[in-house]
Amino acid sequence: MKKLISIVIPVYNEAENIEALYDEILSIFTKINYNYEIFFVNDGSNDNSLSILEMIANKDKNVKVISFTRNFGHQAALSAGLYYANGDAVLTMDCDFQDPPSLIPEFIDKWEKGAKIVYGRRIQRNDSFFKKVTASVYYSLLYVAGDIKIKGNIGDFRLIDKVVVEKLNNIKERNKYLRGIIPWFGYKYEIVDYIRPKRIKGSTKFSWLKMARFAMIGILNFSLLPIRLGLFVGIFICSTGFLFFLYLIYRSLFDNQFYKLLEWLAVFNYVLIGILFIFIWIISEYIGKIYDEVRQRPLYVIDKVLNIKINENSHA
């Protein structure tokens, strides 16, 4: 029995790319000994992407199409594809050749050697200067702030084993940030390095706003740093305020300096603001806890047990 590889491709106005990409994937699978199924997830395109997909799906039953009513976003499209995919492994990739299909055999190879997750890592990207800078700042920030410690520029070009897919589909969290939650599982992984080519046809579908929102979700979903900022600000204000107080007291006692009530109150107010910041931080920590509980992420992820019948509904 040949193993089945599912490929999930989000599509948003990619009419110029779909057929060429399909042809290239097909030609790769004629050379390797695997079955394939391709999930094109049409994320509310308003060009003729959908009719091209319908045409391909009509002649190739291994091509499946999921079409959204409107644009729900790249992550939602990936989640949908991952939910319906049946493969022994699922590869997610963009529709614009920026995730080169020629690397598919390398992903499969690393997976066959035991990795449960294979990440594509862009060692160089031929994007605009702006995109390069924002991406590199963002990935470093995510590395520093978040609890996911895989270095480098890793996007959604990746292959995951069906075990991971199943875990992922069982996660109750609704707004999954796949680039965070997949490494969070902690499975054994491998990396395929590649140079990210320029997008040749069509243009990027990520507006400034979309990119910023996406970046925000990544940070908020995986880092408590923003919530802790209040503590740092509070401590800074309180400690400088304390020094101001010492200064006033010193000058009053030893320099015979007279301060009006209003001046004392000014310093007092300053300190009070610091205390308020600390209280805001405390409230934020509670909100963080609520957030954590509501998401219902599993407490841990079990890879293997010995002499135990595993109960998937325990904590995990």
Ligand code: UDP
């Ligand atoms: N995409 C999508 N919905 C969106 C934006 C993008 O499904 O709202 C798809 C798009 O068709 C492509 C992939 O996500 O297959 C990556 O998008 P893009 O190439 O525009 O992103 P970039 O490479 O510029 O980061």
Ligand code: MG
């Ligand atoms: Mg692209």
